[in-house]
Amino acid sequence: MNRKLLLINPVEKADINISDVPVLRLPPLSLAYIAALTPSDWDIKVVDENIEPLSIEDADLVGLTAMTSNARRAYEIAALYREKGIKTLMGGIHASILYDEAIQFVDSVVIGEAESVWHSLIHDFETNRLKRFYIGEHTSLENLVRARRHLYSDKYKIKNSVQTARGCPMDCEFCSVTTFNGGKYRQRPVEEVLDELESISSRLIYFVDDNILGYGEKAEQRAIQLFKGMKERGLNKRWASQVGIDFASNPEVLKYAQKAGCSAVFIGFESLNEDVLQDMHKIRNLKARVSNYKEIVKRIHDYGIAVIGAFTFGNDGDRKDIFPRTAEFLLDSKMDAQQLTILTPLPGTRLYNRLAQESRLFRTNYPDDWKYYDFTEAVFKPKHMSPDELKEGVAEIYKRTTLRAISLKRAYRSLLNTKNLYATIISYFFNRGYGSICMKKYEHWKKAMSQTPMAAEKPEKEAEKIVV
Ligand code: SF4
Structure with missing residues (x-):
């Protein structure tokens, strides 16, 4: 009889969860890659708690992957399976960085990218010699298996x-991408990506790259080749991706992205404050200049592509005026949609280490408190405002930019600017989905604060007691 591998994407249970935003619910690609690497005499099931509830079922081996905000839930699920004598393992960015924490809750931890170690892990399991740690390397992305x-x-x-x-x-x-995936930009051969795209029947594609354009002239040429190839092969896709701010600097990139069906790009503008960009080490944004942000949005619109901007708040250079300034910029720049996040010190980042050293973290009852590290909660003491003011400030921008009537107006404007129905639909649902969930979460928090004085106890007071 075949062995059974259960691959789980755990999601922290909360009254209102940021992963409730439908457009953010992407299938867990890493698990589909793991499935593809597993020998054919295994039966495999993928369960994503974003999509369906988990029912504990029989398996020989359970694999979990989790971002930091879902780590506690991953450990909870692992305990349920371990109680039944089923071996568990965990990979992904959180376990890779905090492997000493993760190994307390699972039988085995995969540190780094799993491709280079998965075969030996499965072999060790089959021969009853599963190790506590497997260290994956940053391998070449040539001949990558086809995700199942x-x-x-x-x-x-x-x-x-x-x-x-x-x-x-x-x-x-x-950001923890450099720690997890390495400082070298590794690319799949263009023809292999095109073959994979050709094998996918659906028209809508999301490229999960942190920056599909890459860094430097050579990487940019490779992106152009990819876009040209999509057009030449007549793939007829409509797609979105994360890109760097440089996306707008080269008309060739814009032209071929448009021809290939690009409908929306997600760009980390991060801040309207150049001192903040400097502190973050956001070099390319500094080079592009904040004063050009508006022009960048316009240039991208000229090629029929919507712009979803990401902005972060609570940085040391942020004062309370950053909230109204950003709201005005979002409306004035004709940006199509935005993701506003509270600065979140993820483990493994220089930001986390710095704030810990400065004794400014106040959600440190780990692993339980990892659930607060979902980019909507203040988990540290900002320099020029209170954590509550930080949450209120971000909610205020959402209120000014994403309520239904405003989102509809913005969608109409997106249609005029891009003349692209897909771009308009993506922007509208991003605004309404992300904005309304963040607003709901904020109102839920406000209500809890007003109803139960104990809930209003400021956890940041605890930060003063923490000695690092
Ligand atoms: S540019 Fe910065 S934020 Fe973007 S992936 Fe690289 S390190 Fe992370």
């Missing part, structure tokens, strides 16, 4: 995500 997407549930809005590159040399202070 047929294992995904049918309930995703965007079912098909594709990765074309990994790694980032920029090492921004708040």
